[in-house]
Amino acid sequence: MLTHITTIERANRLPNGWTTTGWIVAILVMLPILAVVWLAFNPVENIWPHLISSVLPVYISTTLALLAGVGVLSAVLGVSSAWLVTLCRFPGRALFEWALLLPFAIPAYVIAYIYTDLLEYAGPVQSALRELFGWKSARDYDFPEIRSLGGAILMLSLVLYPYVYLLARSSFLEQSVNIRDASRTLGCTPMQSFFRISLPIARPSIAVGLALVSMETLNDFGTVNFFAVKSLSAGIYDTWLNMSNIGAAAQIATLMMMFVVLLIWLERLGRAKAKQFNSADRFKRIDRYQLKGIWAVLAFAACALPLIFGFVIPVIELISMAMKHLDQFTDSRFLSQASNSFLLSSGAALLTACLALTLAYSQRLNPHLKSLGVAAKLAHLGYALPGAVLAIGVIIPFAAFDNGLDSWMRDNFGISTGLILSGTPFAILFAYSVRFLAVSSGSIEASLAKITPSMDMASRSLGANSLSTLRRVHLPLIRGGLLTALLVVFVDCMKELPATLILRPFNFDTLATGVYQFASDEKLAASAPGALLIVLVGVIPVILLSRTITATRSAN
Amino acid sequence: MYSGFVKAVAATAVASSLFSAQMSVASEVNIYSYRQEFLIRPLLDAFQDSTGIKVNVVSANSGLLERLENEGRNTPADILLTSDIGPLFDAKTRDLIVSFDSATIKANVPAQYRDEDSTWVGLTARSRIIYASKDRVAEGEIKQYEDLADPKWAGRICTRSGKHSYNLSLIGSMIEYHGMEETENWLAALKQNLARKPQGNDRSQVKAISEGQCDLALGNTYYFGAMITNESEPEQKEWANSVNIVFPNQQDRGAHMNISGAAITRYAPNPSEALQLLEFLTSQEAQRIYAEVNFEFPVRPGVQRSELINEYMSDFIADDISLTRIAARRTDASKMVDRVGFDN
Numbered sequence: 001m002l003t004h005i006t007t008i009e010r011a012n013r014l015p016n017g018w019t020t021t022g023w024i025v026a027i028l029v030m031l032p033i034l035a036v037v038w039l040a041f042n043p044v045e046n047i048w049p050h051l052i053s054s055v056l057p058v059y060i061s062t063t064l065a066l067l068a069g070v071g072v073l074s075a076v077l078g079v080s081s082a083w084l085v086t087l088c089r090f091p092g093r094a095l096f097e098w099a100l101l102l103p104f105a106i107p108a109y110v111i112a113y114i115y116t117d118l119l120e121y122a123g124p125v126q127s128a129l130r131e132l133f134g135w136k137s138a139r140d141y142d143f144p145e146i147r148s149l150g151g152a153i154l155m156l157s158l159v160l161y162p163y164v165y166l167l168a169r170s171s172f173l174e175q176s177v178n179i180r181d182a183s184r185t186l187g188c189t190p191m192q193s194f195f196r197i198s199l200p201i202a203r204p205s206i207a208v209g210l211a212l213v214s215m216e217t218l219n220d221f222g223t224v225n226f227f228a229v230k231s232l233s234a235g236i237y238d239t240w241l242n243m244s245n246i247g248a249a250a251q252i253a254t255l256m257m258m259f260v261v262l263l264i265w266l267e268r269l270g271r272a273k274a275k276q277f278n279s280a281d282r283f284k285r286i287d288r289y290q291l292k293g294i295w296a297v298l299a300f301a302a303c304a305l306p307l308i309f310g311f312v313i314p315v316i317e318l319i320s321m322a323m324k325h326l327d328q329f330t331d332s333r334f335l336s337q338a339s340n341s342f343l344l345s346s347g348a349a350l351l352t353a354c355l356a357l358t359l360a361y362s363q364r365l366n367p368h369l370k371s372l373g374v375a376a377k378l379a380h381l382g383y384a385l386p387g388a389v390l391a392i393g394v395i396i397p398f399a400a401f402d403n404g405l406d407s408w409m410r411d412n413f414g415i416s417t418g419l420i421l422s423g424t425p426f427a428i429l430f431a432y433s434v435r436f437l438a439v440s441s442g443s444i445e446a447s448l449a450k451i452t453p454s455m456d457m458a459s460r461s462l463g464a465n466s467l468s469t470l471r472r473v474h475l476p477l478i479r480g481g482l483l484t485a486l487l488v489v490f491v492d493c494m495k496e497l498p499a500t501l502i503l504r505p506f507n508f509d510t511l512a513t514g515v516y517q518f519a520s521d522e523k524l525a526a527s528a529p530g531a532l533l534i535v536l537v538g539v540i541p542v543i544l545l546s547r548t549i550t551a552t553r554s555a556n
Numbered sequence: 557m558y559s560g561f562v563k564a565v566a567a568t569a570v571a572s573s574l575f576s577a578q579m580s581v582a583s584e585v586n587i588y589s590y591r592q593e594f595l596i597r598p599l600l601d602a603f604q605d606s607t608g609i610k611v612n613v614v615s616a617n618s619g620l621l622e623r624l625e626n627e628g629r630n631t632p633a634d635i636l637l638t639s640d641i642g643p644l645f646d647a648k649t650r651d652l653i654v655s656f657d658s659a660t661i662k663a664n665v666p667a668q669y670r671d672e673d674s675t676w677v678g679l680t681a682r683s684r685i686i687y688a689s690k691d692r693v694a695e696g697e698i699k700q701y702e703d704l705a706d707p708k709w710a711g712r713i714c715t716r717s718g719k720h721s722y723n724l725s726l727i728g729s730m731i732e733y734h735g736m737e738e739t740e741n742w743l744a745a746l747k748q749n750l751a752r753k754p755q756g757n758d759r760s761q762v763k764a765i766s767e768g769q770c771d772l773a774l775g776n777t778y779y780f781g782a783m784i785t786n787e788s789e790p791e792q793k794e795w796a797n798s799v800n801i802v803f804p805n806q807q808d809r810g811a812h813m814n815i816s817g818a819a820i821t822r823y824a825p826n827p828s829e830a831l832q833l834l835e836f837l838t839s840q841e842a843q844r845i846y847a848e849v850n851f852e853f854p855v856r857p858g859v860q861r862s863e864l865i866n867e868y869m870s871d872f873i874a875d876d877i878s879l880t881r882i883a884a885r886r887t888d889a890s891k892m893v894d895r896v897g898f899d900n
Contacts, residue, residue: 050891050894051894053895054891054894054895054897055894055897055900058897058900121764121767121769122763122767122791137767137768138767138768138769139768145752147755147756227755228717228753228754228755228756228899230899230900237618238719238890240618241618241642242642242719242721242724242886242887242890243886243887243890243891244646244649244886244887245887246622324788325788388618388619391619392619392622395619395622395623395626395627396626399623399626399627399628400626402627402630403627403628403629403630406630416630418630419627419630419631419632422623422626422627422630423614423623423627423632498618501615501616501617501618501619502616502618502619502620502623503623504614504616505614506586506612506613506614506632507612507613507614508614517592517593517594517615518594520592520617521592521757523789525788525789526788
């Protein structure tokens, strides 16, 4: 099952168009990132002496604490629940198996607003406590402040752990039953078998999930800003908008990307260069451990808690608020927002999957081209940039292209072509693709890597070229991973806000920008119908997603 | 699959270029707005109805200046609309907006609320005032911004982030009047008096007073109107009823003022329609609507203020310092907030 990857290299060291195509895609996707790095070379003034002497230590320590907190909490929630639903039998297991993904449909800024509403002084929780204990004012008791670092860690973890859950679960599903059986025969308890066999084998998948969670945490501005948590992205916005120094802001953003590169590199360093290919026994039925008594109760709680806090409570809250604004559901603007969101998200999901597939396949055919591999990895960094910074990164090359073409046409033909790409839905589509390429690639690369190179060789020796091998051999085999990529990116795009705000055409709203319009003014109830629809539209792909993964193990 | 992707991209590009070509035919005016669209839509509709000129809007909370700058001479935007003096000042510094020549605007808007080079004009004014608890702060107990540093308010003051443009502008005006050193001492002392870490918007500060978390708060005037008339969330009326409005520094320079404003972009494709809209926005009718919708003060003298404003807010002395000078202090103010650790 574990094979060293050298054979595929020999088989494919043939000249092919995939090298060029791969490079074109990698460079296109890197354009916004390069634009941000370019901005970093032109600061208005050197901001670092000021930052270092004042707030930089706070930014850095807050960001590290946020990353560590969200990382640990989402790993614990995601991995433990994934292991429980995959390898144990307890009441509610079948329901949790798909429902645990649901919190993914809720935008982080929405859950932050909802819990603030519930847990602040005037909210139902504190009011009830005051009623119960006869406290008169805030000075009579201590209640943890939700608008805090801890609160932000909790909110982000509740909506981000599904990334870890998703990847850990599919890894547990794919693991060889035989190896686990062997460990049990050798006397491991289920717990020992988890720590010594399942967890190490799933580690690459969990690492990918955690990388996504970390980048999403780094790029978040909505939640940390609302909670007054001073992370690096707050520093970027502040330097850009309050000190009118976008160059220095781009420097902070560039450092943040370098930090991500370092994290990913460290993780790879700690892992052997082994590749896993399809396990032959994936159709063998998984024998789940039957949990009884207190263990069943604990397992139930471990799965129920993230679901209740990450989905059930926020949705009930949203529904009750949306009831006050039912008229909005029939508003024609609301319908156009919903259709814009739907079209953009599906378009972006498709485009991103095509880009990710092109990158992954051209790397598979050219494993000797290390530079292409590096470029493809760097193209993922768009995910670590705050959305508004990414939007500026999209504006710069698009406007340069439009204006360059326009000048050329004016000079040579006397006609003006104006702005062809800037300010169009395509600019948003492109921004979404750059932003979520990391998500899409993770899933597509992983499933492509599981196909043994002997498949490629067999197909090629039978006379199929690389394109038809992709179409007739690889695509059918990675169907599951491809669908996962499409669905996850779709849901992510439904929730995307900051880049959409800046890049959109005139008179153009998505559900997320509609929600923002009210929520930014703390008119939470008025924004509830839109937020509810984002969640409901997101739930459908989430359920599909869960079925896709279960289907990879056909015995289920 | 790959060729399908190429086709899809090509189709989108063609469709979107048709879309933008179509946009420039009819008589219209295009706005890049830092204000939420729902706050300005009633006015734009009124303009559209009376002139037949269609008004298109993109609104965002950041990045529009960069969009304008990069789009250069091909930008579709005619007007830049802001909720604060800051972006107008930046746009002028970066040469993104141009002077307009309008006797109407000069006659409608006092010099205090427009640029001396006529590159921007204020459309509404608001004052940054002190909200004081009715129960716990006696009338006349606090009179000026300077008093907020008095140790007797220790643990009794709430505010939003020191980095918010409204606070930066207030700090900027303090720097203009008192110099850097004195202002920094004031800000550090004010930080010592805060009841909690700066958070939320102006509305949540008033709420915090009604809940007993603090006794004084900094806030813009229009939030009061928005709360006291809030029918869909009636608890906000209670918050508003728990505070008195204090216009600071009535014995000397007057209360700190800020504006929402607008400018015409350098490469505006429809400059005459744009000017027409700006003139309309300073007209008697528009000023009245604008003031009604968001409870702000009209910049045009003699326009009747919202009845509600008249009921709760007496006439007051407004600080008439140049807004350009205050905006130019933004970076200083922002760094000062960092140095005293105001938001930590």
